Each structure stands twice: as C-alpha cells, then as structure tokens.
Amino acid sequence: MSNYMVNLKINNIPVSVPEGTTILEAAKKLNFRIPTLCYHEDLSVAGNCRVCVVEQVGARLLQAACAIPASEGMEILTNSNKVRQARKHIIELLLSEHRADCTECYKNGNCELQDLAHEYGVNQHLFIDLARKRNYTIDRSSPSIIKDDSRCIRCQRCVRTCDELQGVSALAVAYKGEHQKISTFFEHPMFEVVCTNCGQCINRCPTGALIEKTYIDEVWDAINDPNKHVVVQTAPAVRIGLGEVLGYEPGERVTGKMVTALKLLGFDSVLDTDFTADLTIMEEGTELLTRLKKALVDKEKVALPMMTSCSPGWIKFQEHLFPNLLENLSTCKSPQQMFGALAKTYYAQKRGIDPKNIVSVSIMPCTAKKFEANRPEMRSSGYQDVDYVLTTRELGLMIKQAGIDFMKLPDSPYDNIMGESTGAAVIFGATGGVMEAALRTAYEIVTGREVPFRNLNITPVRGFEGIREATVKIEGCLPEWSFLEGVELKVAVAHGLANAKKLMQAVNDGILSYHFIEVMACPGGCLGGGGQPIPTNLEIRKKRAEAIYAEDEGMPLRKSHENPEIHLIYQDFLGKPLSHKSHELLHTHYIPRKRY
C-alpha cells in the first residue's frame, strides 16, 4: 500500500487513508459497517452483489464500496435514502431468486442473507417469487458436500475460493443472464469432478448453497442402538474450533469440555485422533529415514521429496493434478484412517468387543475426511474402518440438540486405550505442524538428542506464509545413522492447495528440490479446515493457531515417540514401525484420476 494519503469524508466525518484503500476499509476505520455479500477478506474483490453500494456526492452512479478506492476530496454517504432504497431492493431481488424457506435450511441462524434481510426489514414478497418456478438442481452426489443451487445468490465466493485459494476450479460460472449459475465441468455431478472435497467453498458460502453432507441422524441412531459400541475420535483442530460454535471467541481451547460433552452425548468411548497422529509420526518418520537411507546408502531410486499424506483434500488434488508424483506421497494413512483401522482390530481385541458391533465415528475439522472414510481402500479391518465423519460444526449442532450447556461443563480426560497423546500430535492441526512433529522425533532418533530449537518450537516451519522452507543440519549422528552425518535436511511446507500447486509445479519442473514436504489442503492447515466454524478469516485462523501452540506447550509430553501408548501398541500389536502388520493396517496406496 502506498504511503501517499488521501483525504475524504464519510458521512461528513473527515478521514485520511493510504492511497488504494477502498471505501469499505475507510468506512471501517470510522466504525461504519457497510453490508457485504460477495466480499470476503480471503478473496479478490468481485463487486458483483452490489449490496455495499454507497453514494458519492455529485456522482450519478452509486459506488460499490468494496471495489472503489477512496480518492482525494471524495464525499461518501453510506446510509442516505438513495443508498438504503437501493440496498433494500438488492436484498429483495436476491430473496426473490432464493428458496427462502429458512426454517428448513441447515444454515438457518448463520446466513448472511438472512441477517441482511432482517437488518433492512425487507418485504420478501415485493417482487415475484422466481425461485419456486425454477428447476433448480440439488447435487447430493458427493459424500462431503451438498450443492443446492436454489439457495445460491451467485456471489461467486465459492468460485474464487476454489480458484484463488485452492487452484482447483472445480466450481465455475456457467451460462449468462437469468440462466447464470455456478456449475462444474460440463455440469457433471460434484462426485465426478476434480473437487477435492476440501470444503473451503462451504466456509465462504454466505447462504446454504454449499453445505456439508451431514450424518448426525445416523450417529444418533448408532448411539441409541444398545447392540452397538460407539467409539469417537476427535481431530487436533476440533478442540480449538468447537468453542466458536458454542459461544466462545475464536482461539478458546475446549478440549476437556468437548470430551465431557461427547460422553454426555452417549458415546461409549471417547478417544483421540491425536494418538494416531503420534503413530503417524512413528510410521512416517521411519518411512522418511528409510527412503533417505535407500537414496544415500543403497543408491536405490526412491521417490524424494517425500510428501505428507494426512490431508485427504491434498491427496485427491495430487491424484487429479500430479498423478506422476503419487509415489512421492507417504504411504501412511491419515491419522483418522489409522485410528479407524485400529479401532476395529487392536481396540476391539484389547476391549474384547466383536468389531462388527463397533461403530467408529470421527469428529473432524474437515469435509474431505467424509470422502476419505468412504474410499474403498479404507476397509483394512475387514469393515469400513471409519463409519461416520462429522465436522466440528455438526458436533456443535449435536451438543445443542442434546441441550447441553457447554460453557458450564467440567473438563474430562480421554478414555483409554487410544486416548493418550503428545503436543506433537496437537500441532498436526496447524500448517507446519506435521513437519515440526516429524522433525522433533526423527532428529532425536538419528542423533539421540533433542531437535536444536528452543523449547522444541521449530519456528521456521510455523506461520501463515503460503510456502515456507527450512533446512536442518544433522550433526552428531548415532552410529547406525552415520550416513546422515552433515546432511542438510531440506524441508518445505505449503497450505492452501493453490500454494501446493505452485510448489508441486516447481518440484515437478526440477526448479526446487527437498527431502520432505508437508502439504495441508486448507489455508492455515486443519484449523482452517472446511468443517470448521463459519466465518473464517486470517485473524480467526491466527487465533486458532495460537491456541494450538498453547495446547502443545501445555502438554507434559511433546514428542510423539514419548507417548507411552505408542510404546504399548508397538509392543503388543504392531511390532515395529513399517512392520508387516503396520503395512496391512496403517498404509495405503493412491489412484491417478482425471484432470477435470
């Protein structure tokens, strides 16, 4: 932004802003809120909904405050009669095209259009109802996302999200005029296109046009079935996001309350995905060291850089767009799927329960996990390893349905077994966290010493830069790892698939080379996942990240290999990392998919 200041008046109050500041931002500075719909802080400016129009004194046209920069001497009125009439009309027009049966809508109570309709006291029936007569499609083909065109206001936030943040462009604008709609490649169903199920479009949809497919009723049925033993796992980022659905400000850690609530809901066993996050580090860290040994000592041709495989949106992205790099993906299943496979084998054995009676539920900050659980590869227990995946938002809704006063709940610990975890697992929820957790463990395996960063905090891989790089020099190796002596381990971290795409192109073209790459499909990592509370923006994601790192620092154990339950499972069940049994239950393979 320029250093040059421009002076203008908004509602007769003078204000100075740097050149390039929009009217919307300038008004915010004076605490005037201008309503918006197509505008989203994470996205480029479209200026197409026109709800933010303001009057510029002397100008014939109203101006879209989100799109027009403030200029010297401008006089802006944000609430003149002319503006109010236009805004009201625009909201009424949107409602006339919108299936406004709010009580039936999943987004009822969290809908930006509904809020504006209330605020402006609109007459919903002023204009002719266009929605009723139209043949809108509701696309339920995807196991993750429901796309309901009858609730779409064509703000194109989803289109910009899919393009700008994710580089996928599964959603695009089709047709023109009255027929204009948001659609997919040749209008194929969502399940058949390049959509990664990341759900970022859901996070930015102002209405109920894009929502997750919910499995709440199925989970209630399972809980209420006396013959079923229902286990639930909670992903790292849920504990720092759930509070937002239940009355807390962003950044509140509600781990203990969440566990209590899950027990009150009637789950038979409340366990932690963090346990299998620690397990992932053991498997994936060993896999990385094995690949490095093959490359450096045995001079074998192995796929490097190795890439993380925890994020199912990222996996599907790679399968579609870089199928030539599938060998680079770690074969480790995601923590959710490791948990699922173990729940119906290890856990069932230990607890003496017939796995056919176990219903395995996971609470995820993610919509792609719903797709992942349905992948045919994810049945290594002999059953579908994870039966139902609920988002953070769905869990919030269940807690509300059960009438639980969440804020007043006491804390409870996770059940055992598979409830123990470390700080290394918690940080899986933030971009760079898997990398940091892997380095904490791998470095110590190789050198016998802690990773040389203050308080174990590997800050170079933290933060919100789209792509981050770090180099860790390995010195003082234990004898068996001497081949790594002096090696500078080069790592990279990307979050948001648009950044991943840039990184992959550079890797593919041989411009950049690394040993290990972490990619999370969603901006900020899982804490900004497509199943997390709405709204989202950078500020909210930063607060969630602070909470994640605070949770890590507050844990007595902060390195995956120190988790006593991890020792136990290798001793009693798996043998050692990358054992035959591990491969059977904890590892998977990937399938090339078409590009559109």
Place this chain on the structure above:
Amino acid sequence: MENKLKKVDLIFCKTCQDDIEVVKKALKRNPDDIINEIIDSGLKGRGGAGFPTGLKWKFAKAQPSDIKYVVCNADEGEPGTFKDREILDQVPTKVLAGMAICAYCIGAKEGFIYLRAEYNFMLNKLNQIVEEFNSKMKEVGLNFEIQIRSGAGAYVCGEESALFESIEGKRGEPRNKPPFPTVVGLFGKPTVINNVETFVYTAMINHLGAQRFKELGTQDSRGSKVFSVSGDTPKAGIYELELGMTVEDFVKEFGDGDTKAVQVGGASGHCVPRKKFENTIIGFEGIPTGGSMMLFNSSRSMYNVLKDYLEFFTEESCGQCTPCRVGCQQLLKGIEAVKRGERPASYLEELKKLAQTMRIAAKCGLGQSVANPFISIVDNFKEEIIY
C-alpha cells in the same frame, strides 16, 4: 423541410482519402498535435456513450507503460444497429488507419479488432485486408500490428471491460471501474478502445482537419454520425447525417406517415413518443444514440416492444450483478403480471423504482441502461402496458 436534415458523405466516400497516405501524413506530425486536434474537433465516441475521443487518447498517452493497446470495438450488438458492419465491409482501411494513428499517438504496438460473432462472414476478407495493412505499416515505418478476435455471441462483450476479458480468454464479464481502460485495460495495460465509426472519424479529422468536422453538428454534438434506420419505415438502411436534428425532422424524412414512437439508441436507448418529437434533439444535448433508430407506427403494441427488449436483457445480462440479473427478470415478469391482472397497475410504480435502482446500482452500462426503455415506455404508453 427535407433540407433541415443534412445528409453527409464522409464515412463511406471511397475516393476522399488514401488511407495509407493519411497514416503517413500523421506520422510526420507530433502526437500531441494530433490529439489536440481531435480534442478541438469535439469528436465524441460513436458507440453511444459519447466520451470525448481526444481526451481518451490523451489519458492513454500519459500513462507510463512500455506496452499499450489499441482496440476497435466491432461487437455491434445493440438491437437495431448495423452501421459498423457496413463500415467494415465498405471502408475497412479507414478504420485501420484510425487505429494506426491512435497507436502512433499513444505508443501502442499491438491492436485488436473485436468482431462480433455474427459478423464472422467477413472474417476471411477482413483478415486479408488487415494483413496487407500490417505490412504497409511496416513499410511506412510504424511498428504496429492489428489482429482480429472473434466474439462468441454475447451482447455484454460490447461493454469495453467485458470485451477485454473476452479477448483475454476469460468469461466476458464487466470489471469494476475505476480503473478505466486508459489506465488498466487489455491484459492490464493502458488501452484505447473506440467504436469502429469513431476510428474512421479520427482518421478523417487528421486528413481534413478539425475545422471541416466542427462545421457540422451542434455545440455538444459536433460532426456527423452514421444511423441505422429500421422498423416501420419505407427507407430502412444506413445514413450518415449531421447531428443536432430533432426527432420530428428525422420522422419527416424516414417515417411512414403513421409514426407513433421512435426508439432512439436501440434497446438500451429511450423511447420518444409522438408528442415529444418536436422538442427532442438527437445528440448529446438530447438523446444520444450509437446509431440505432427504430420507428414504430400505430399498429405496434408498445407492451410487446418493451417485453421484447426485456426478454433480450434478461437473456443478455452477464448475470454477475444482482440489479441486472434479477432486476431484468423482475421487470419482465412484472409487466406480464400487470398485463394478466395478477398485480395491480400501481405495481408499475414499484417497477419504475426498481429500474431507478438498476440505473444507479448495476455494475455496468448494460444493467444501468435497462431503465431507459423501461421508464420511457411505461411513462409514455402506460395504457398499452396495463390493458
């Protein structure tokens, strides 16, 4: 009576100028002088919006950029307009000469003609002419090359920023303004975009001098203009006329003796009823037009005329902005509902208010101008709309 209406023969005259010589003459002049002469001539854009052409060139010239573009808007989509087709067919090199002079003035090396899809029948011929012209430009020492880009049939792509998007290979949707094309235009570079006819006049002014141009027309509307005359007229066709006539003068020449209304400026223009013929000037002091003049006699239902226009806009809105996409549909469904008696006549007042909102809140000229035909037809032919 007929002498009130001065027919002019500047545009289509094939012997008046050697277009390559015109460019050569311009290359000997200082660009600022050329631009100042165009400013002095009072030439305003002939596409309909009427922005002073010389100023546009001046703004683009002032931009510090190594890459600039000259774009000729030949996406002649306004219903009732067909004069650019004739110009490109009859005197294409006059257009190219205007573009070359513009390129010389602002410092552009590349030019584009955006040709509406329906005019693809002339694409081969035009490509050949452009190719010859390009090599002639090399010979005369001007580093400027023109290419033709074909549209795909969307009316909105005649809107300059949507046209840029289309050339860039994107969906043809208007951009936010500012920034204007002279600052951020095609491929994000400073761009002059003018109508086909405008470029011809710039070449002509360079050839004959501003004085000759200024002798024609009025204070606000200098020069002559090519009109496309259609509808209930025995003389449908293309005419170059001096600006500043009244609708009355026009109807006397072109009407069939029973003219009840003239739609000036195409579907997005204004409807002038008989009682206002005498006091309405065709030009920037009255009702401007990109050339379309549609005459309606008493056998026509103005309800059907308006319905037709609204169907056109409902279809041709790009659909991105709310006032235009939904507003057009509501205006159309609204008059249908009034006609069928499903809504009271007073609903027309609500619809007029909506049209006013569209006029000031729509993102581009398309949505903003739907109010023109709507309000002028509803106000002047209310009975025909209701009964």
